[in-house]
Amino acid sequence: MTPASEAQREAWRSGGFPEVERVRPGVWSIPVPIPINPLRYVLVYALELPGGVAIVDAGWDTDEAYDALVAGLGVAGYEITDVRAVLVTHMHPDHYGLAGRVREASGAWIGLHPADARLLPGRYDESLVGDLVRRERGLLARSGVPEPSLDELAGASMMIRRFVSMAKPDRLIEDGERLDLPGWDLRAVWTPGHSPGHLCFAEPERRLLFSGDHVLPRITPIVAVHPQSGPNPLADYLEALAAVGRLDVEEVLPAHEYRFLELAGRVGDVIAHHHERLAEIEAVVGAADGISCWETATRLTWSRPWESIPSYMRRGANNETLAHLVWLETAGRLRRIAGEPDLWFPA
Incomplete structure (x- = not known):
């Protein structure tokens, strides 16, 4: 560029x-x-x-x-x-x-x-942000984030x-x-x-x-x-x-x-770049017999190894992976079985 x-x-x-x-x-x-x-x-x-x-x-x-x-x-x-x-x-x-x-x-x-x-x-009113954190915690639980990390990740942006x-x-x-x-x-x-x-x-x-x-x-x-x-x-x-x-x-x-x-x-x-990412995620899901968003994120290529990504940044990685999963679901290329966690499968 x-x-x-x-x-x-x-x-x-x-x-x-x-x-x-x-x-x-x-x-x-x-x-x-x-x-x-x-x-x-x-x-x-x-x-x-x-x-x-x-x-x-x-x-x-x-x-x-x-x-x-x-x-x-x-x-x-x-x-x-x-x-x-x-x-x-x-x-x-x-x-x-x-x-x-x-x-x-x-x-x-x-x-x-x-x-x-x-x-x-x-997002910014002190009396209302607690609801945002609770909703984020629920989303992360459905993504498959391990229980010990849920509270930390849900409140990471506070x-x-x-x-x-x-x-x-x-x-x-x-x-x-x-x-x-x-x-x-x-x-x-x-x-x-x-x-x-x-x-x-x-x-x-x-x-x-x-x-x-x-x-x-x-x-x-x-x-x-x-x-x-x-x-x-x-x-x-x-x-x-x-x-x-x-x-x-x-x-x-x-x-x-x-x-x-x-x-x-x-x-x-x-x-x-995003279409390459979509293909990578589709391949990860295709190689698994039902996989959560969180587990999918851990198997993707990031700018550094997953183990070295700070916990607060892992939330962003999870939620960005979820955006790609949703795109693939809407396009009919993946399907989701709802639960806690939601599991993703090839369509």
């Missing part, structure tokens, strides 16, 4: 931290650090407006992240009080977490897709809730909506899969795509079945990916790693 910024790619490859960059007239890339995370930073984009800026995503809610965002805006010649809008690609903490703090400082409006906005209370300032969005951004940003022809593109309400933002005149986590230059986003996902998130993701690949885009501005060119080629690579 051809990088649009060699400096950004080298920073990623070396384990460093990229500089604030002027992508092109009117657009700035601002890296904001992510704590305790191998992704290291989220790329926030500042779009110049008459009398201020709009930002795409915001970062985690930490003092370090906030200070980096403020400093990055300063390099571009702006202050945090100049932010007029926060366009959130999706509800995950590294994108949504600082949105409320930015609004408090600037009066900016926050925009989010309605599908993600509906899920915010259940540690990151402290990096989010709960902020109800001011505007709900629908698919195809043209954002009211002077000097910009920015269009919302609904791309569910990584989250139910994930949005990309396309700028046809400048041939830019702000892709959030939907399309990244080197890695693929997690697409998983979980209590807040759609019933077949991988199908949603692949459909949205193919649609994005048909856009006339010169440069992709993702939320992680580095900017890149050749969107259609990258989309083709990601689609091929």
